[in-house]
Amino acid sequence: MTRSVYLAGFGHCSASGATLGAACDTIIAGDIRCASRSVAGQTLPFYALADAASLSDWDLRAREIICGVGREVRAGCSISDSEWSQAGLFFASSSFQIGALEFAARVGRAEFPPAAEFAVKAADWLGIATSPWCFATACTSSLSALDAAATLIRAGVLRRALVLGVELPNITSLAGFAALNLLSPAASRPLDRQRDGLVLGEAVAAIWLTDEPCNGHWGDWRVAGIDAALDSHSATGPNPDGVLIADVMTRALRNAGLSAVDIDLVKLQAAGSPAVDLAEGIALRRVFGERPPALLSLKSYFGHTLGASGAVELSALAACLARDTVPATAGFSAIDPDVGLAPTTVVRNARVRRVLFNLIGFGGSVVSLVIEQAS
Template structure:
């Protein structure tokens, strides 16, 4: 097995906590963040449930000590807070000491502000400045500015696999010697655009979502941000840094089946998992736990279940979806679940698949439904997106 790329810091803000420790406490106590909408004004407010970060934009801006004249979208606010936590966790005080990059993922970008200001921006200067923060790269630029990163920045937007692909690209830049250190992850806020879009697709649930349950009705949208710090072996040795975990395997594939649906055979998911195992030089039986994509939509869970059975055959590992805690956080999901996977490794604790009752036919094994203590060495984490974008990451214990 390859040692992989070292992870030395992580940060997160989600509907179940504003720090890594708060998220861990919620996961261990099975405290979900799914509830009716509070901060947003939408006609669907009482018809759906979401995983909402309850702080207002002003409260988030105050944490970053931003002037009232700022034009940060909510996506940029959430991302900046989580990325700064990750940097602090990695004990990085001089960002320019090594070649450092930022790869940030988003799908919503500044849509939340565009929705509010679009009808006024041609005549109102305050509205115009928020329209300028609409594009996906704006949140990346603002996070980079908060961290002081100037060497390399880029944005990834591959739907719900975005953050996983950001982590993957960061690892490749380190192993190729292009960068010494990369902050990787994703951020997305709730917006009317995404709520209306998923409502139109008829895949939103009006109750708490039930991943991998035969009677699942659909997903709960969520908002969140999470970032990891990846560092080269050179830095680890020179600085004698503590390693939280290693990213040992990663891969992406595309089943080229449909704009929004996965194939019945789960071809893209199957290929991503197989290639990630090959990259990590691991066999399927070496995986102790899968953090499944598990959106609770009829299509995803059936397709992913089929793909898992194809890869693991009669030795399916323990698995669960943590989206019943946070909701589906879109482009941030891969990073949110990377943090949860690393917490699982650190604490030898599997977090439950909330709300599960009835087994699905596509996967002849039930998910973990309660907090479970188990020695864990290798975790496989799936992130699948619209357009067939399928990505798999493998995290391994640092000792």
């Protein structure tokens, strides 16, 4: 028998707030907390955590943030010590501990640990005794991890899993994106006619998956369907015709046993990239026609958090929807005629039952997730 998979608990730490409740308040208020960071002679906007100045020990800071997120997950639903310690840990990141290696080099230490060592440390910090699975599929890493965890729960291999998305500050990622001219010098403008690139951010977030509803603080969402594919059109973006993105959305809906008209809200990938936002917009029109459901981008609230973005944005969205609130898309002001779509621009009260959640990653990875209220 195939089991259902529930999003039973969440933890969150981003530029919008050190807890999920604080981040939800910030998002609903439309408060943008973007700082800046210098790299290669440029000063670029960057979404940093509130404690960004306290970088005297990278590992210690990572431990405090990850453990704080873990405590928030446990506080939000009833999880026994044995259930927690024996859960599967699905660790997702684009950069893992690159920041720690940069820090060690600055203080004269040469360290070259394997990337998976950071995930093992995180499991130890959290008190999870199982060996972690590691996922690095660029910006879709967290959803790739969730897909794997949900597959094992459905099959009865696991009953519980923690998906942990981690993206902490490092110069390598920022410099790489800057060198490719993918970053905005000013602001994140999802879908906007004047959009000119991404704004990166750091964040950590977690999702507790189980095979039974938890009646947690942020509601009970069920994984209804998911699909993924790889677009080989370019190393930095999808095919502008949007065909593969549309196919992935369609298959995710089919896997959920739903059609386009059943979706109440689409959480967009849209991060302000001229090419990717256009391709996603064209794909949306292929799937939904000229009258799509409400469209929402959250990246102007905590930046593009790369490998953590799936967990970061899904947790924030669940928190807002638990308050029957659909937030506004910050940074949008004018429709791009080539896209022909406008996201939400005002906060509105609404009971959302089903969501299509998109991520499109550097290197061509595309994932669409369908979630629905379990009750």
